[in-house]
Amino acid sequence: MTDTVLSVRSLQVEFASRRGTLRAIDGVSFDIAKGEVLGVVGESGAGKSVTGLAVIGLIDPPGRIAGGEIHLAGTRIDNLPPEEMRRVRGKRIGMIFQDPLTSLNPLYKIGDQIVETIRTHLNLSELAARRRAIDLLAEVGIPAPEKRIDGYPHEFSGGMRQRVVIALAICAEPELIIADEPTTALDVSVQAQIISLIKRLGRDHGTAVMLVTHDMGVIAEASDRVAVMYAGRVAEIGPVQAVVKNPLHPYAKGLMGAIPTLAGEDKRLVQIPGSMPRLSAIPRGCSFNPRCAFAFDRCRVERPEPLAQGAQSVACHLYDNAPAESAA
């Protein structure tokens, strides 16, 4: 693909702890194309947010990127010096965090915060930056932006604050937006608005979006492709329709089965037995094997590598027929 914006290859993130090094991300690879929305789902602790933070270079010690490469529009960014990486943040990658109530500095007018960010990255005068800030607020759907620009964060509702956060994330026209659970803290009715806003911005500006969430509804609604993460690895990745309708990985199947639907209400929800392993106790072989109904001997010994299955890619031995045939 020539218009790949973000390319992550075999990313590893480690956290040094008292009980040894914990590997939070272990060999994650994916691409996001221009204008594409990649949804990243998984349980809490699966490594979704850490992946996002690794891309934008905000993994704080004791954590560190231990291996792999991250490329942004062809340039490698995971090994940039701190000052150059700072210039990438906000300018080429915008980030939206989970809680809009705490993402904005309560002591500064929102306009000041936007102007500050614009002037950090673009060579604009105070006045031009302010005009741009008003345009941005209008674009993210804040009514009467020329008046609201002088408001303080506490004068905005949660949904409106998330719009301000989005305006801040896109104020320097980034090539990539990382949205880390952007709707989790919001009312359901507001969630849909924010999702369609992010989708529209991605489409209008050709921005690639990495949408991290544990809400399958948000993924189905917003993303083009979806990556299912489990215990620091990508279990399955593919076009959203295919993964939702026809999940291949047993974990993805379990995840889709656990979504309540308004239609088939008589259907029992399927639970995935057990819980995700702690980072200090990831099982040998496939990390999902203790909870997997289809696990066989090989799953307990050998780690499955991603296999292409049509448009999807799945890391599961069930789909690896070659060694079985050769053994026969």
Add this chain to the structure above:
Amino acid sequence: MLAFTLRRAIQAIGVMIAVGIISFSMFRFAGDPVNQMVSMDTSGAERAAIRQSLGLDDPVIVQFGRYVANAAQFKFGISYQFRLPVTNLLMERMPATLELAICATIFAMLGGILMGVYSALRRDTLLAHAFQAISLIGISLPTFLIGILLIYLFSVTLGWLPSFGRGDVVHIGWWTTGLLTLSGLKALIMPSITLGLFQMTLIMRLVRAEMLEVMRTDYIRFARARGLTTRAIHFGHALRNTLVPVITVAGLQFGSVIAFAIITETVFQWPGMGLLFVQAVQNVDIPIMAAYLMMVSLIFVTINLVVDILYTIVDPRLRSTVSRAH
């Protein structure tokens, strides 16, 4: 905003009346004031006449009413030892104490904020650890000891700074200042450090703890994700949020700086209100003690009020909750 200020002012008046009761009762529990004024051979009739003229025969409540009414006009009676109005004595001494307290506070704020910010941002450096150690000394050493050690080092051994007094002062109206003469400034250095050291270490520890707390918040993480410079994040965003509680503490501490000045003024023979008070205690000069108590309370209450109002200026969230609540 106005209603808020008004409500706080009414509360302040309530506090002052309570302090007035305590201050008034000092007269009644510290013996018969007439005995303090007259000599041994004064006759009973003369004593009764004095008692009558001072209104000491009136019911307590009437006397208290009169006391409060006088205090509200800053009339605190005549000092037993100086035979001068207490108000004049206090006013004469106040500039010295206020100058000392203000210099000590500025020293404490500057030193405390700089050291606090540094030790929060460069947590693992040698200098940060040194600051922590110094702060431990400042918090645990008693004021008079620090004063005496400073005098020993800079006055006795090195002979750089005067060991007592205020140096030459300049009169500006009723105010006297030592800030305009070299000897006045030199005399101010050691007392200010002595008085401010405890506050400085307190502010330093507070700034450090607050700054570390603020650096962990979401809006700092978001500021980093926006690609702001480290400088803008540390000094634009983190420091301002740190200063909100620091202003409160520093403001409230200003009251205790004035109150603690008693010790520093005694050590350095600083001609301020504190020294006057210590002399008053030694001579059972109740009008001065009572007036000093009222005065320090008034300063405390006023500072509290100012800090509350300042708070709303620094933190916009309080501005609207304040106006919404009334």
